[in-house]
Amino acid sequence: MSVLTPIRHALATANAYLRIDLSTGRTDVICGAQADFLLVDIHRDDDVRPGPYGRYQIKAADGRTVRLAPLASRSGPMATWYKHCTLPDGRTSYPQAPMSGAEVLKHAHAADGAVHRLLDGGFIRVHRGRCAETWSPLIVNPQETS
Amino acid sequence: MTITDSTADLYLVTYENGTATVLEGADVRGMIEDATHQDPSFLIPLDSGAFKLDFASPAGAGIQFEPVKADISVPFERLVEMRSRDGIQWQEVGGVSLADAERLLGEEVSRCDGSIWFLMSGTVVVLDGQKATLRFEPLRETRK
Numbered sequence: 246m247s248v249l250t251p252i253r254h255a256l257a258t259a260n261a262y263l264r265i266d267l268s269t270g271r272t273d274v275i276c277g278a279q280a281d282f283l284l285v286d287i288h289r290d291d292d293v294r295p296g297p298y299g300r301y302q303i304k305a306a307d308g309r310t311v312r313l314a315p316l317a318s319r320s321g322p323m324a325t326w327y328k329h330c331t332l333p334d335g336r337t338s339y340p341q342a343p344m345s346g347a348e349v350l351k352h353a354h355a356a357d358g359a360v361h362r363l364l365d366g367g368f369i370r371v372h373r374g375r376c377a378e379t380w381s382p383l384i385v386n387p388q389e390t391s
Numbered sequence: 392m393t394i395t396d397s398t399a400d401l402y403l404v405t406y407e408n409g410t411a412t413v414l415e416g417a418d419v420r421g422m423i424e425d426a427t428h429q430d431p432s433f434l435i436p437l438d439s440g441a442f443k444l445d446f447a448s449p450a451g452a453g454i455q456f457e458p459v460k461a462d463i464s465v466p467f468e469r470l471v472e473m474r475s476r477d478g479i480q481w482q483e484v485g486g487v488s489l490a491d492a493e494r495l496l497g498e499e500v501s502r503c504d505g506s507i508w509f510l511m512s513g514t515v516v517v518l519d520g521q522k523a524t525l526r527f528e529p530l531r532e533t534r535k
Contacts, residue, residue, distance in 0.1 A: 260461050261401055261413075264506075273520055274401075274413045275506040278463040318400070319417035354421050359414050374520050 257281035259299060259315030263361060263369060265376060267310040270335035272369075272376045274361065280313050298364040317362045323350065324366060324382035335375030349380050401459040403508055403516060403523075409478030411516075411523045413508065419456055439512035458511040465489060467513050467529035478522030492527045499525045 257280035264280070265272045275283075284293050284301055294302045299315040323346030330338040344352070349368060353360035358372030367381040400416035426433045426444050435443045435453075445453035470492045472484040487495065496517060500507050503519035510516065513529040 261459075271520070273506055273518075276459070276463070276508055278509075279500070279507050316415075319415045354418075359412055359418065361415060 256284040256293070256295075256301065257313065257315075259364075261316045262313045263316060263363065263371075265312045265314070267312060267336075268308070270375055272335070272371050273374060274316065274359070274371070275313075277315075283311075284313070300364075315364050317364045317366075319360075319362045321362070321366075323347075326383040326386060327368070327380040328383050330379045332376050332378065335377070338379065343383060344380065403457045403459055403510060403518075405455045405457075405478065405523065407453065409475075409522045411478055411518055411521075413459065413506075413518070422454075439510070441510075441512065457514070460509045460511050463509050465492075465509065465513060465515060465527075465529075469530040470515075470527040471530050473526040473528060475522075475524060475526075478524070481526065486530055487527070495525070496527070 257277050259280075260277050262275055262277060262280040263272065264275050280301075283303070288303050288305060292304050292306065294304070296302055301313045303311045303313070305311065325346055327344050327346065327349050329341040329344045329349075331341055332338045353368060353370070356370055356372075356378070358370055358377060360368055360370045362368050365381070367379060369376055369380075370378040401413050402416065402419045403411060404414045404419065405411045422444065423434060423442075426446070433444050433446055435445055437443055437455075439458075441455065441457040443453045443455045468489055469486055470489065472487050472492070472495065473481045474484055475481045492515065496507055496515060499505070499517045503517070503524060505517050505519040505524070508516045508518065515527045516523050517525040
């Protein structure tokens with residue numbers, strides 16, 4: 246099978262996916278066709294596990310664990326507050342003070358690398374092939390609960 | 392929200408030093424806005440929806456933006472194989488059929504554990520995470 250031929254039963258249906266190698270921390274974006282090719286043709290069915298929001302986790306035969314998360318359009322509505330984490334080494338996440346939606350957008354505009362929005366409403370910043378920062382939407386207002 | 396709602400518009404962005412990455416349409420529009428705000432002549436439109444930001448004018452330099460296609464069809468039968476080590480200097484290897492291009496793309500992407508991108512222009516590109524290493528551009532002239 247090749248990446249260009251029509252797909253029999255597609256697993257990956259989004260246009261683009263964020264690919265995170267949990268063992269090495271390597272993070273990049275791949276197109277939907279390539280994600281589908283990995284899920285359907287490269288890895289065994291038993292190694293592929295679907296998750297929420299159209300995500301997939303691959304536990305490869307060589308011991309690597311790879312996570313695929315579909316990208317959403319950046320232009321959707323923003324949550325009021327976001328939980329903010331930085332990942333200096335690309336793997337360990339350190340929680341930071343919550344940020345408002347407007348602050349996240351402003352930060353995303355100025356930061357190095359590429360900021361992508363995921364289907365769960367969270368944002369992720371990829372810089373030099375590593376995940377550098379994450380923002381996940383908060384249901385409760387941090388100022389009310391503190 | 393379903394998976395099919397995902398319609399991120401993406402651009403392949405190639406910087407002057409050969410680094411190539413895929414950016415969201417929102418980021419790209421922000422960069423264009425910032426640059427054209429300084430000087431509208433920085434923006435140079437190219438073929439098939441691609442464009443270039445040229446800050447200083449010794450020609451050739453600048454940031455190039457090529458729109459990524461949502462579907463993965465390649466509407467050309469003959470393609471030109473181009474290879475590069477640094478993402479800047481491209482060497483034309485020769486014309487190949489679509490079937491051969493598919494095989495070479497598969498080999499290259501598994502060699503460098505990279506990603507394949509289908510552009511609006513019909514070009515297919517392999518990124519190795521840092522830069523583009525392989526391009527298949529459509530062969531436009533039809534010789535009989």
